Amino acid sequence: MAGKFCVSLTRSLDDPDRATVAFVVAGAAVASGQETMVFLSIEGVRLAVEGVADAIHEEGFLPLKQLMSSFVEAGGAILVCSPCFKKRNLDPAKLISGGVIVGGARLVEFLAQGAACVSY
Amino acid sequence: MNGRDGVDVDLIPHHDAWNAGDLACGPMLLALKGRLERLAPGQVFQLVTRDEGAPVDVPAWCRLTGHRLLRAAHPYYHLERRKD
Numbered sequence: 103m104a105g106k107f108c109v110s111l112t113r114s115l116d117d118p119d120r121a122t123v124a125f126v127v128a129g130a131a132v133a134s135g136q137e138t139m140v141f142l143s144i145e146g147v148r149l150a151v152e153g154v155a156d157a158i159h160e161e162g163f164l165p166l167k168q169l170m171s172s173f174v175e176a177g178g179a180i181l182v183c184s185p186c187f188k189k190r191n192l193d194p195a196k197l198i199s200g201g202v203i204v205g206g207a208r209l210v211e212f213l214a215q216g217a218a219c220v221s222y
Numbered sequence: 223m224n225g226r227d228g229v230d231v232d233l234i235p236h237h238d239a240w241n242a243g244d245l246a247c248g249p250m251l252l253a254l255k256g257r258l259e260r261l262a263p264g265q266v267f268q269l270v271t272r273d274e275g276a277p278v279d280v281p282a283w284c285r286l287t288g289h290r291l292l293r294a295a296h297p298y299y300h301l302e303r304r305k306d
Contacts, residue, residue: 126248130279133251133252134286169249
């Protein structure tokens with residue numbers, strides 16, 4: 103029954119509501135036995151920097167940092183768009199635990215293998 | 223304590239139970255997954271959740287994961303841990 107599931111997230115501090123719900127849904131996917139990837143691109147890559155997610159706690163939801171860490175602990179993958187990260191002069195040395203900087207080919211490969219994808 | 227079907231849930235045998243409180247969606251399912259996996263195959267788990275999405279979400283999660291939904295009477299759910 104295991105499938106592949108991708109959550110594409112392009113927001114972070116600019117839209118904490120979207121960023122939060124993306125990880126809530128990603129958590130549901132990995133808890134449901136899906137091989138799950140969150141692909142951070144555009145402004146979403148900021149969440150891959152240690153400490154940035156600490157500032158986000160939407161009313162009615164768990165803190166984003168907790169959502170992200172429980173997602174990774176359950177086996178979810180956080181992939182980070184390389185050119186988006188570089189464009190913003192973010193520091194790879196401060197990458198969050200579980201985060202992996204990748205190029206578009208990894209996303210294309212994952213989706214081409216039949217993954218469903220939802221975007222935030 | 224009665225579910226929506228009027229059955230006294232305390233009379234339904236189960237090996238473990240958890241009140242999910244206000245948790246919903248991903249956070250609840252992640253916690254539920256961990257708790258189910260600690261049971262032996264075939265054992266029964268009682269979930270209590272006030273999440274209004276649960277009547278649709280819990281059966282869907284069981285279909286995805288292979289755990290068997292024995293009974294759903296919101297806010298009470300009884301799940302049988304899948305055979306590995």
